[in-house]
Amino acid sequence: MKMTPDFTYEENLIGTVAGVDEVGRGPFAGPVIAAAVILDRDNIPEGLADSKTLSKKKRESLFDQIRNTAQVGLGEASPAEIDELNILQATFLAMQRAVENLPKKPDHLLIDGNRDPQIHSSTQLIVKGDSKSFSISAASIVAKVTRDRKMSVYAERYPHYGWERNSGYGTAEHRKGLLEHGVTPLHRRSFAPIRKMLESS
Template structure:
């Protein structure tokens, strides 16, 4: 008798295809078993754009009502993000905080992002006893905090926060597009795509642009030269933009 060995052979993944494991609730569940609850995940959206705020979100998922399909927001279509946004809002505790372009200009993008993440956690309906945050940096909260690099693709609560932050920011940028037409905020959401750079060069910066991001500085020099001053650095022979002209001058 000849046996068909093919039935026992495991299927091999196609070449060039990378298997992606979805985020899990494993870390949160381990804390729950130790009596640690609530457990929050937090993430932000909008570090890279030239315009608009950074939006941070903190989420505490209900272990008994976790929506199916939660994943890193970057892996989801816009339509699926919207669906999961509504499901997360209906089943979880969450809070959102914003770091405005003015705060980004004052503090720098990293500090502004960490500030917004902290504010989001502090705004939760119930203070968490543990926080997972996406990235390398922990935030200043009154409980234990773990920073997880690539956390939006690993920790379920962080993935949920990434969806809340992304959808909230996308909706906000569509609203800003109505306030400042011509830049295309409704399509690129403020990111430095060629269409946005062209509009910035043509129209100059809007009130929603981050003043000290390089392409915005170049547009200010072209359209609003009176708002910048060139000074010589004491340590080099190069010139660079170092400050704004005080209003009293």
């Protein structure tokens, strides 16, 4: 059964609530991006859902609606920071930056997942939160659209890896590009497939 998010978690909290989610933990290349979103309780875009379940067209439409009606903070951690810190800690850093970049300081955070980034005194972790909480689903949409657009721009600079289609994930096209054209500065050198290529070259 497909889960539909709602505003229950937010309504159980007093004060300003921000949903936080990230995208890009698994790719071979590019940054990890996090978004923090404080929705306007009286103007919630219709159709919010886990970004992975939405078509690109629907995500883009909701992205614009969220940016026009909600308070949004974005944060990222670079491939170099991912290599230095590890992907989990880099994800926490991106989340911290996203919350810090909100126009308003939230009273509470709702965070997708089961690991606490320790960035706020009032944090609720929700497994599969992007399919349960409107605020987290909004954050998941903003993070995914932002990262997909960024990877499409990077694809113009490094055109052999199909990033405009695979967003840096390890697809056959991306792996073929790596074999034929090697590793770019945007690749995550600590990730096993990239590390093995560098060790064997």
